[in-house]
Amino acid sequence: MFLKSLKIEKGSEEIRNIRFRKGLNLIVDETPTSDEKKSGNNVGKTTVLRLIDFCLGGKGENIYKDSEFKSKGNTAVENFLKNNDVLITLTLAEDLEDKSSSNIVIQKNFLSRKQKVQRIDGQSLSNGAFTTELKKRIFGSDKNKPTFRQIISKNIRDEKNRLQNTVKVLHSSTTQDVYESLYLYWFGIELDFDHADRKQKLSSDISVELSLQKKLSQTNTLSQIEQLLLIVNRQIVELEKEKSAFEVSENYEMELERLRNIKSKINKTTNELTRLELRKELIIESKYELEDEIAHIDTSRIETLYKEAKSLIPNIQKTFEETLNFHNEMVSEKLEYITQELPGLETEISHLKDEIRSLLDREAHISDLLIRKESSKSLPDLISELNQFYEQKGGLEEARKLWEESNQRLNEMRSELDRINEEISGREGELKNRITEFNTFFSKISSRLYSERFVLSADVNSKGYELNVSSLSGNLGTGKKKGQIASFDLAYIQFADSIGIKCLHFILHDQIENVHDNQISNLLTNIVSEINCQFIVPVLRDKLPDDVYVDDCKVLSLSQEHKLFLF
Template sequence: MFLKSLKIEEGESLIRNISFRKGINLIVDETETRSRKESGNNVGKTTVLRLIDYCLGSSGKNIYQDPEFRGRSNSVVENYLTGNNVCITLVLKDDLDIAASREIVIRRNFLQRSDKILEINGEPVKSKDFPECLKSLIFNSSVSKPTFKQIVSKNVRDEKNRLINTVKVLHPATKYEEYEALYLFWLGIDIDVSDRKQKLFAHKKIEEDLQKRLKKEKTISQIKQSLLVVDSEIEELEAKKDNFSVNENYENEVQQLNLAKAKINRLSTQIARIELRIELIKESAGELEDEISNVNVEKIKSLYEEAKFLMPSIQKTFDETLSFHNGMVLEKKKYITNELPSLESELLGLNKQLEDYLSQEKALAASISKSDTMNEFQSVVLKLNQSYESKGSLEEQKRLWESSMDKLGAIKEELKKIDQGIDSLDDKIQKRVSEFNKFFSKLSNDLYGEKYVLSADKNPKGYELNISSVLANPGTGKKKGEMAAFDLSYILFADHMGIECLHFVLQDQIENIHDNQITSILTDFVENNNCQYVLSVLRDKLPSDIDVSKFEVVSLSQNDKLFRV
């Protein structure tokens, strides 16, 4: 799938219509930066990449909230996009050389509710269905993991993680099991167990946390031994009780008292179990609150601003990063505390029942206590009831332990089967990596005289992809070259293996790559292979031997910005 065109319209007015070609596509900023009087910012060269990303499902906020705008919102662009009927149309095409090949037309605007436009091939699509529709149309895949956004993350390199990492292109908090699903998909191994595996790891952590809490009270072995002692006490007390000879009325009252105490025992056990569950949930929620409240915002913000001064390429503001982090924490808290209302309602009802039976017990005990001759019998019955209460509490703890161990055992067994199924694909995985390296090592060698190698390594949570090179810590420019070699090699690999893929790479900040490598990438490789390389660049940062006019798809300047506002 290739980029065919990107159109920007305001109502009936056409603002831009950018046509893309096979090979190199340059989004050129004409700002003269060598004089040091101009920065090259704010004309919209990176925004073109982000508009494409927006049509592929991003939130679009980075179009006007970005370090490119010196860490604050570009209010002119934001107000223009959200206050007018600005519509973006992206056309993707299976083959630019075949006029009749399939096209996917995506239209989006920046308005909300009834004014919102979100269409694929002229048909309105709900926001929640949008990524799945694109995933099905482009990659012919219906599995839930990896997500469409995760799959295309390496094709749009405009954000921090994707500009400094070659394969770890997702959010820093992304777990190994999520990366495994993505990496296998890149290799053309589209399995339907990745989503299940990620959910199992989440449930596994819940049960492990519960067992840690239970262990603070008593281990399962201690509970079993305590139950043996209590059962022995009950047997002795029951024998003593049977030796008493009491009148019929008294015995009837004692039976009612025992029945009330038994119900009190069961209710107390249920209440203890629910209170433990509520306490665990609140404790977990409190830990999540600490993740927000324990952050020294001003101190870290100061460090972040200093880091941004030293590294202008940082693509996310501190507030965005903090907001994203806090948002994730709040979502986790919302999920964890979801069942609190029903538990608290159930607890309220049980406590009401307990109060009723406690009143009944008190009345019966008062009636029985009037008999002076039955004090010893009453003492035995009291001890017996206490023993039964202890037994009920211990049995509930035992039940929680055994239930958790059964669940954890089942989770581990299912994870083991899933991993065995994935491990059985190891030969296929390694062969796919080997095929990829035929392209990757050759292109990296052509660029730098070094053969980069991709490897698929197994860790306890799944497969991960790693890249090795002669230099342990290549410089920024060389890292950009590694990314370019990886992204472009992947397109060749995917075509070779018959894997559906996007044939375009959107790259920002290519100026960090040395002139020799830029020339090699652009003229020697991209122009001679079935791919598109879309670059946002400053004209005066390109090598002098590059014929810019041949590859330029849009020219921007301080006098002719992207949105012309």
């Protein structure tokens, strides 16, 4: 899929209609570097890339907000976009050289709710459905993971992490499970099930289960519980023998049967009471933790973290105050949700305690009827001591049950995760062959740029596969790193075409001027023209080498007097 055009309209007025071509597409800032009073900044050349990204499901805030200082964005641009009914139309084409080839027309504006425009070929879609539909239309896939935005992340190199990293193009907090699904997809390794979605869910659930076990182990481990149960059961047996030593009445069998039934009920009721009290304690503990989270939240620290996150995630929509309020509201709602069960639990616990007291009174009464002689220990004391051990036994058995159920869940989840990993490992040979083929293109392009061959490798560890790029020179400078990134992106298009993987045939690459003139010339005048692609580059005219014929490749000319939005 290629870029055909990008149109900017203000109401019925057409502001820009950028027509893209095959090969090199230059968005040129004509501001001369010799004029010290003029700057090549803020004319809109990078904004073109971000408008394309916006139409492909991006948030669009980076168009008018500073990546570091969100409160110091370009208010004039934001007001222009939101107050003037500005509509952005991006047209993609299956083949730029075939006029009859299929097109995809994407339209978006910067408004919200009922005024929001978000259409694909005239069909309005919600946020989730929008990117899902783009994934179906462009890549022919309806699986949940990887997402459309993840797949195209390497095609839009306009933000810091994507300008500095060759393959780690997602947010810095992205887990290896997510990257593994993305890498497998890039190289055409698709399983028969949505393994990425399921694997990520299993990994998350395992982490939750391990947290639960950590909480349980703060009281007793499973091994400790089993040993304590042996001691408690031994004490119960000994005390029961003491009770049986008492001489009983003439109605021995009948009274003893009644006594056994009552003891059985006491045991069952005590177990249930212990279970409910444990449940109540866990809810109250969670309640205190949530209340503490609201009461002791360090707003200054969160604000610092929020600013750092904003610098890494430029498209976060919410302000810090909204985020903090949202956090407190969510915690309050969570507090209300987890405590709504408490009144019912307390009522049930009270009822069970009353029932136990009644049963104990009946047990004591029957035992008194059975006693004919004195004992070294009175029957009420024996019964009281027995009840304490039965309560301990009930609590320990409930804790053991929680441990055993948790272990069973962990074993089941780990077994399923192992099966998924085994199925992925079964495709290892295919993945290595694909990467070997990719490296034929990658190393060739990098060799032409730097007389050095970069290679990609798929390395596996306990968390799955990850991709790494290596070279003989070790660490790379900024310019050479960008050359490596460009080599990777161009090589991927060649590779995908060679084995029939659907891909975007355009690359948006900002800050290309960091590459040395020798490599820029080779890249822009020779290599790009030989590949079935579009290489879209915003750049200052004076930053390009003389042998790059700017006017032949220019699709848009901007300056301080002639900015993108013409205001």
